[in-house]
Amino acid sequence: xxxxxxxxxxxxxxxxxxxxxxxxxxxxxxxxxxxxxxxxxxxxxxxxxxxxxxxxxxxxxxxxxxxxxxxxxxxxxxxxxxxxxxxxxxxxxxxxxxxxxxxxxxxxxxxxxxxxxxxxxxxxxxxxxxxxxxxxxxxxxxxxxxxxxxxxxxxxxxxxxxxxxxxxxxxxxxxxxxxxxxxxxxxxxxxxxxxxxxxxxxx
Amino acid sequence: xxxxxxxxxxxxxxxxxxxxxxxxxxxxxxxxxxxxxxxxxxxxxxxxxxxxxxxxxxxxxxxxxxxxxxxxxxxxxxxxxxxxxxxxxxxxxxxxxxxxxxxxxxxxxxxxxxxxxxxxxxxxxxxxxxxxxxxxxxxxxxxxxxxxxxxxxxxxxxxxxxxxxxxxxxxxxxxxxxxxxxxxxxxxxxxxxxxxxxxxxxxxxxxxxxxxxxxxxxxxxxxxxxxxxxxxxxxxxxxxxxxxxxxxxxxxxxxxxxxxxxxxxxxxxxxxxxxxxxxxx
Numbered sequence: 021x022x023x024x025x026x027x028x029x030x031x032x033x034x035x036x037x038x039x040x041x042x043x044x045x046x047x048x049x050x051x052x053x054x055x056x057x058x059x060x061x062x063x064x065x066x067x068x069x070x071x072x073x074x075x076x077x078x079x080x081x082x083x084x085x086x087x088x089x090x091x092x093x094x095x096x097x098x099x100x101x102x103x104x105x106x107x108x109x110x111x112x113x114x115x116x117x118x119x120x121x122x123x124x125x126x127x128x129x130x131x132x133x134x135x136x137x138x139x140x141x142x143x144x145x146x147x148x149x150x151x152x153x154x155x156x157x158x159x160x161x162x163x164x165x166x167x168x169x170x171x172x173x174x175x176x177x178x179x180x181x182x183x184x185x186x187x188x189x190x191x192x193x194x195x196x197x198x199x200x201x202x203x204x205x206x207x208x209x210x211x212x213x214x215x216x217x218x219x220x221x222x223x
Numbered sequence: 224x225x226x227x228x229x230x231x232x233x234x235x236x237x238x239x240x241x242x243x244x245x246x247x248x249x250x251x252x253x254x255x256x257x258x259x260x261x262x263x264x265x266x267x268x269x270x271x272x273x274x275x276x277x278x279x280x281x282x283x284x285x286x287x288x289x290x291x292x293x294x295x296x297x298x299x300x301x302x303x304x305x306x307x308x309x310x311x312x313x314x315x316x317x318x319x320x321x322x323x324x325x326x327x328x329x330x331x332x333x334x335x336x337x338x339x340x341x342x343x344x345x346x347x348x349x350x351x352x353x354x355x356x357x358x359x360x361x362x363x364x365x366x367x368x369x370x371x372x373x374x375x376x377x378x379x380x381x382x383x384x385x386x387x388x389x390x391x392x393x394x395x396x397x398x399x400x401x402x403x404x405x406x407x408x409x410x411x412x413x414x415x416x417x418x419x420x421x422x423x424x425x426x427x428x429x430x431x432x433x434x435x436x437x438x439x440x441x442x443x444x445x446x447x448x449x450x451x452x453x454x455x456x457x458x459x460x461x462x463x464x465x466x467x468x469x470x471x472x473x474x475x476x477x478x479x480x481x482x483x484x485x486x487x488x489x490x491x492x493x494x495x496x497x498x499x500x501x502x503x504x
Contacts (some may be wrong), residue, residue, distance in 0.1 A: 036392055037379075042314075043233050049262075051262070051265065066493075069351055092286065092290070092323075092324065093285070093286050094283060094322055094323070094324045095287045096322060105282055105283070105286075105322060106282055106283045106284075106285065106286035106324070107286055108285055108286050109429065110287070110367065111367045111370065111406070111464065113372075113405060117404040124336070131496035134267055134296045134341075134367070134404075134405070134407065134463065135367075135403065135404060135405030135406075135463075135464060136403075136404075136405075136464070145492055151256070154463070156266055156269045156270060156273070156463065156496055157367070157404075157407035157463050157494070158273070158284065158285045158365075158407050158495060158496045159269050159272075159273035159285075160273070160277075160282075160283060160284060160286040160287075161273050161276045161280065161283070161284065162269055162273035162276055162286045164282070164286075165275075179334075179335070180325065180334070181324070182286075182324055182325070182326070182335070191399060194269065196262055196265075196465070198430055206465075206466075207403065207404075207464065208445075209466075210403065210404070210459065210460060210461070210464055210465075210466050213402065213459050213466075214403070214458040214459050214460050217457060217458045217459060218396055218397065218400045218458060220391075221396055221454050221457070221458075222383060222384075222393040222396060222397070
């Protein structure tokens with residue numbers, strides 16, 4: 021299939037794992053293409069990591085420097101292994117309670133999802149050197165085509181397909197940095213602007 | 224009813240992997256209205272490309288194939304018990320074949336049933352009609368947008384919302400503001416007004432089955448729908464909350480009579496992937 025290229029502002033190429041220095045080179049508003057290994061995780065795994073606090077050595081993948089992707093994919097199992105059929109982002113704010121400690125405990129450099137996150141996460145990003153990548157909500161087939169391989173999976177039996185931790189190799193996975201390690205959040209900017217527009221409309 | 228079962232499996236496939244033409248057209252129009260090089264334009268470009276890929280490769284548009292909601296109109300004498308069985312069978316098959324993401328989770332054990340069936344899952348509403356045909360409407364309602372829906376009880380002082388349609392207008396704007404882009408805008412907004420919480424919630428969601436191009440046959444609601452669409456799009460939330468002109472594609476309002484002491488307004492938000500379809504049998 022022909023891959024369509026879009027004309028956007030200059031895209032930054034991200035190669036994982038990320039160092040703190042790499043993260044500090046990213047700013048809210050940057051359009052990026054991500055390459056390398058990312059890990060999926062949503063509600064159950066966040067609750068698990070937050071309360072059970074497993075040691076790094078007990079987690080089969082290295083989370084340091086990687087991106088934790090809020091995604092519950094559709095996966096098909098075949099003789100040659102697992103294949104990702106659809107893998108767009110899920111709403112990130114649901115794990116706001118947990119994320120700050122997961123960032124600081126496991127050395128994660130990027131959170132990816134949709135809708136952005138709150139102040140506690142923004143604060144943890146600033147303290148630990150981490151950014152939020154907003155990818156395209158609902159674009160599940162497009163994004164699945166950018167997952168080149170399912171490398172491994174953890175907690176599949178226990179949590180089920182959408183909630184398991186999938187280790188994925190991605191290529192040219194598109195996203196926009198909407199929260200950076202300097203404390204800037206585009207979500208806060210839009211909320212503020214739309215809030216004042218709302219006030220005028222309901223006075 | 225083996226054939227009907229297969230028809231419902233195909234309905235699932237169609238609804239999960241393609242969008243109704245009115246929704247796709249509205250997204251195309253939204254795309255060209257956003258500034259070139261903006262994040263909003265970028266998001267809509269990818270969304271339109273995703274719709275094309277999903278249709279051509281017969282894969283789900285979104286990995287969240289949602290809670291299936293059926294609105295079934297039955298001719299007199301057709302067994303609803305048999306129909307329900309057929310829909311549940313079709314749901315299991317579609318989960319495997321399309322595939323759909325297994326989304327039904329047991330409240331007590333927290334286990335996913337793996338086949339999208341469970342207590343009250345899928346949701347099925349029956350209505351008997353004098354027509355001789357069986358009509359099955361299916362909506363796949365993603366959870367991201369379901370979670371940003373709101374119910375209001377009027378009056379609501381913080382919004383200066385009285386018990387009238389202007390109060391309703393304020394509630395809708397407040398709900399969209401609170402949702403920001405988290406439910407995957409541009410949205411279709413369903414509004415239900417009436418006497419009881421359960422009734423308005425159902426009514427609001429049912430509005431999402433209306434075509435974006437239809438017109439409300441109640442003049443005053445038609446005008447309110449138009450006004451709300453314009454005002455929502457002036458909030459500047461934009462596609463996926465990136466900022467921009469298009470926060471909603473349509474607003475659809477339905478009303479029931481209310482109790483003198485009650486004025487409930489429910490707002491059901493649907494993501495850009497407004498997945499709905501009909502099977503006539």
